[in-house]
Amino acid sequence: MQLGLIGLGKMGGNMRDRMKAAGIDVIGYDTNPELSDVKDLKELVSKLEPPRNVWVMVPAGKVTQSVIDELGGLLDKGDLVIDGGNSKFTDDAKHEKELAEKGIEFADCGVSGGVWGKENGYALMAGGSNANIERLMPVFDALRPEGPRDESFCHAGDVGAGHYVKMVHNGIEYGMMQAYAEGYELLEAKEIVKDVPAAFKAWTRGTVVRSWLQELVAAALDKDPGLTQIEGFVNDSGEGRWTVQEAVEYGVPMPVISASLFQRFFSRQGTDSPAMKAVAAMRNEFGGHAVTKKGEKGVVTDH
């Protein structure tokens, strides 16, 4: 199967490698000519056999919009664009409509996995018509981890549903991280508890709270007990904010995820809380998030 892939950065580049290893014929484009297989989008399109499939993996917002705009002028009726970046779900409806005016199909996909994805595979949450999702299934199968398909891939619903599910995934992530962080801070405060890192590590097997995030806390504490090298300063990505705003819009009570978000806002106002250090450490462990080390102070950019 042939696929055009636009955006060969940290995420897109790794995804290209994983797809190629699985036998997908990927033609990649990037603004960086050292990474790119073609000189521009026009050449990319010319190298793909119709009906074409093009995966967009560029920064959400303006960059994605300009790529969609340009593809709208280059692709033909029956071609299919899938946005795998971190776009807001509301952008998907807009892009679907804009491309549909030219007979071009559209689908969206939330991608989870970060720096670990190249080796372990990416979890995929897709939105779009049955036909379009079916059409891209070889690509999804190439990207996802080994194991049963439904444990790392879902067709969540209509266009936008993929990014929506990924957005909620991130909201849940905020709440889980804050829960571990609060537990961490209390354990650190209690005199009779002498070995907090050992406690977190001992939760790896057999407990109710075992999880990947728990393993990340344990790993961070193993390297730096007391988290003395980490600032209690945690940024937020748009997805947490959107999750809370959607909950408000739909009248869904969301005390925990909103509280997690607000603690991040609060951490930016200068606090140095142990819990926020733990959240920062978890983010550091799962990669892609710079941690503000002691002495520095800067804006942490989310991917």
Next chain:
Amino acid sequence: MQLGLIGLGKMGGNMRDRMKAAGIDVIGYDTNPELSDVKDLKELVSKLEPPRNVWVMVPAGKVTQSVIDELGGLLDKGDLVIDGGNSKFTDDAKHEKELAEKGIEFADCGVSGGVWGKENGYALMAGGSNANIERLMPVFDALRPEGPRDESFCHAGDVGAGHYVKMVHNGIEYGMMQAYAEGYELLEAKEIVKDVPAAFKAWTRGTVVRSWLQELVAAALDKDPGLTQIEGFVNDSGEGRWTVQEAVEYGVPMPVISASLFQRFFSRQGTDSPAMKAVAAMRNEFGGHAVTKKGEKGVVTDH
């Protein structure tokens, strides 16, 4: 190694089986003569070679206190009692003092694993002196899951630290469950999302939110999409309350775990929220917690 085990109920009985399978010479006592190896505590003590080790696995509070009292009159200097029940950590300090007056040693252990523990092993969080924890290590090794010791066992600190770490573990569990539940409710509310069970299942591999609890939600949704057979009614165990009260005592901000606890309180006042159904379903899945089915309405007892 020889061990006296007091309490052969759902937890204690399974633990006996697992320890015996690992070669520990367990002599068990239970008030139910059909389960018990001996007719009373006196006979139990007489069958153990000094210095004796006695594991207490009975309901926290009055029952544990009366067993400690009786053991205080039966055991000899140098014997060791370990409380593996759900005692509050403040009880541990009291029991340690009471037994120390008679030269009897004391340790405590938080045990996680529920109905899954017999087969998979129990996670263990121990508190006490180095000598006492070392002395019981063959027992801990028999109970815990396979794999590196430090991934399911910790010596958390002084007497009380084992139960304290287990208490915080449960507090974290509340927060994680609520985070998933809030995400579930929002996904259910959103029109473009058509397959919420598939979304939860797709988070099993490769995502940041993968965890045992996430698998439990997925399993519950697989059986009953929409959770139509479950009341949004969730009880709380003492450990969640103690966690929040300790946080308040120590000046530790705990917005997420407290919010999770309060939503449980609130659910008892008659709500029928999707999120609380999801929490109830998770508890059902990990066992030991009766779920209030539609039409029933009753007090759910925590273990």
Next chain:
Amino acid sequence: MQLGLIGLGKMGGNMRDRMKAAGIDVIGYDTNPELSDVKDLKELVSKLEPPRNVWVMVPAGKVTQSVIDELGGLLDKGDLVIDGGNSKFTDDAKHEKELAEKGIEFADCGVSGGVWGKENGYALMAGGSNANIERLMPVFDALRPEGPRDESFCHAGDVGAGHYVKMVHNGIEYGMMQAYAEGYELLEAKEIVKDVPAAFKAWTRGTVVRSWLQELVAAALDKDPGLTQIEGFVNDSGEGRWTVQEAVEYGVPMPVISASLFQRFFSRQGTDSPAMKAVAAMRNEFGGHAVTKKGEKGVVTDH
């Protein structure tokens, strides 16, 4: 001074009476001919001397938009429209722009006071240019309570700022109500406290928590100790939701106001909490909000 007033319902009608009593020459229009002084907006405009001042006091959203649209076609350059309804601040910027294209001035005003305003006066939060606010000052002075102007009137900022300040006012109101409600529920739960209504009433003079809302709780408890005739079911108005969404947009931690909003969402899912009864009772007392009485169950519409 002459003023056109559009919308003579519960709020607008009372405001007309208060303005007339203060000597403002009000010409009112309402779709209900029994209330209206003129047969349509065209006649209203014809009866006003240029430069005209027109106060719009109709439901936010579509109705306000259609009035603005129609006024845009009827008014002349230099005329001034002020929206005193419950419009979202984002509508103000739009209306300002639309009218500016025709040389018509625009201002906005949040109005607080409800059913008590006719007699006691309305608190006013205005947004717009200095010139426009100055121009309407006789109207503001007619509407506001006796006392120093700055204790019931502010020129909060640019167009939209009036509605914005009123929106935040409502968000704060949610938080205050929930604080009293939580205190109420705890007092009701405590055995040694025998007279909760007396406690709330005794806070009227000399305490830190004295307020109008506190007096309303006391009044409600005086009529119905135990709030036995009230359902714990509380709706929310758009303004609470907008407040939280704005906080999320601006990265402002808002744990208390968001928690208050979420408890209202939660109360709609079937709870019967004492705290939510107290919130419902307060809303009942300050008027304009139907309370769901025992046995009924319906949507409570906010003004």
Next chain:
Amino acid sequence: MQLGLIGLGKMGGNMRDRMKAAGIDVIGYDTNPELSDVKDLKELVSKLEPPRNVWVMVPAGKVTQSVIDELGGLLDKGDLVIDGGNSKFTDDAKHEKELAEKGIEFADCGVSGGVWGKENGYALMAGGSNANIERLMPVFDALRPEGPRDESFCHAGDVGAGHYVKMVHNGIEYGMMQAYAEGYELLEAKEIVKDVPAAFKAWTRGTVVRSWLQELVAAALDKDPGLTQIEGFVNDSGEGRWTVQEAVEYGVPMPVISASLFQRFFSRQGTDSPAMKAVAAMRNEFGGHAVTKKGEKGVVTDH
């Protein structure tokens, strides 16, 4: 009426003045001889006609306990002690029991009013038997503000209920302050809002959020718009913590008051949030709370 008054500090001294002005024959004792009417408690007791009434107004905890102990040895059967300090309600039950063994009566009273009380009067929340409260009514009437008795005095219930109601009063106060503070921070963040101090002041008459605390925010902003001279650092008193711990004990959902408490905890970890500055400013305004000014950093002691 004759009254022994123990503790003539900031609160007790002002209360003595107010009671004397109302015709109560107060004999005061303080460890500071310059303030005291008698040289010790023995002399105090000797100067009072039996049956004696003694009001204790000393720091909660150890100091109150030692005064209760000493009075137990000096007073006679039928004498009455009332604790008007900031004791925890659990202490009241203990003190009642200890004195009852000697036939001495006991009552408790929460007192609100701070530095404003001498002139304006103190709000009083009393606990005890009907007979004892009736017996002290001339004292209560002397202390409370002018106006109907039930607007500043209540007999809340049994011994302990007075302090309990005062404790909940303080918890509600936390929630209210945080609500205003969150609103303040959002208004400060919004570009179109140009005059935040004017907004707060304009809420004084006719609004739903008008209150004494609102007037205090307005006064603080009048003096220091932007609150540039205040650190966002807010301590908590025991009463807020006890309120949340009681809520947890009784299964009462308390999301708002707990969130307010946690934000104070969080503020001590080094944040510099506008909302916390606003809370600090309110506390400063109502007196008795030192504010941490820029450049200082210290523990703020609650009264």
